[in-house]
Amino acid sequence: MKIVIIGAGISGHTAALVLRQKLSKEHDVIVVSPNKMWNWIPSNIWVGVGQMSSSDVTFEIAPIYKKQGIIFHQAKCTEIYPEGLNQSKPFIKVQSTSSDQFYDIECDYIVNATGPKLNFAATPGLGPHGGHTQSVCTVEHAVKTSAALDILVEEMKRGHNKTLVVGTGHGMCTCEGAAFEYIFNLEFELRRRGVRDKARIIFLTNEAELGDFGVGGLNLEMGGFITPSKTLAESLFVERGVDWILGAHVHKIDEKTLEYETLDGERSTLSYDFAMLLPPFTGVPLKVFDQSGVDVSTQIFNAGGFMKVDADYTVKTYENWLPEDWPKTYQTRFKNMFAIGIAFAPPHQISKPMKSKNGTVIAPAPPRTGMPSAIMGRTVAQSIVDMVNTDSKQPTYQSSMADLGAACVASAGFSMLNGSAVSMTMYPIVPDFKKYPGVGRSLTHTTGEIGLSGHWIKKLLHYAFIYKAKALPFWWIIPE
């Protein structure tokens, strides 16, 4: 059998390593990715403030796959034929990144783990490619961001006051946690470089409340109170002197100002000297065809370009959302095709969706990066192993985000003696208000605290996950 994985990010790479470890050598594990380098994206935050270099967070992927016996194609997938075409075997069409030549790769199982397309075009002027803002979504972006920060700091050292804006560049963004990490690392870095007094730092977010993080916020039991994450997040912003704008959709950005709308319908402009704004995500453009060659992409992907799996996609109001809506096996309509990580279509948001008075949707998209992505990769790999070995069409492993918890460490300053990070656990990721009335999550397993030890954990995770991704001896002991 041949199993092809499209994408080599956290979920795709995990799936590939687990498949290769558990399947006998008579089966081929094939990875298709346009990227030559593997990037531990969570540490891009530290590259963006100049505390790490690109080589600290990336490595060449082909030698790892060669050593593991995984077939690697540095290419971009453009079309998927999960049933084959006119009685042929299933295959995918790819375009080589070196020669631009198109060719087909035969397969029996397909795992779509493409990750997101960074949709900077959604907001005019957004992003480092022809826009005016910085990003830390890729290591190349983070390196540019760090260089822009260096120039800004030099000007501040010469006595100039600057306004720095960090956050989300569109009302439908996700990964607010990454923006949260970047702003506090930036604040810490400016203090370290002795120019904090010259900076006004503003967090601009699509979240309706601080501490929402796209998961509707958390409730934590501490000091005899059930405390919302909003209270804790506001405390940190006030302590660090960071201002904030909530419920914002950025309409356009020019070289010195950005125009945004907030939930009350008001449109405002904000002058800035440096901006790191995350883009919204869409699915990576792909087409899917049935066995007679008919393009069925509109049935397979949602409007955002994410692949539909075994979720309940019935349109419902927020009050009627259920944990059961979330997918369990990540199998698509085609029994031999799966979608994991950011590539799968969530049934709806987790945070309560909001619209401004003008009807502009300002709603954080659900985060599904990091730990959940990797677990999905393992789950689907384990299912495929069983399906291959038993000639079954039924996945044997499940990992719904309504059953999974997540451990997150949000860095707030890079230093082994003075740094800090917010260490959070939440269980489950998708709140279940029937099981946990009023709070949505287990108060025993939903926790959060800030301190130096969080930074040590974040640093430890950086090395542990890169070790694991390099498939070095006993890599499989390290959990996702």
Next chain:
Amino acid sequence: MKIYEAKNYLAARPNRTTLFLRSFLPWQMIRFILINIRMTVMIAKSHGRQVEKEK
């Protein structure tokens, strides 16, 4: 909507003891162990589950 200014916003603030403990090495070493245990429990609860195989 207004820009919330940190300096004028009434929020819970950490007291001196809390700030001290956040970077006090012996206390943070204990927290390091406890947070790791907490996260290990979370990871153990969150690695998916096997369902009954198709007969």
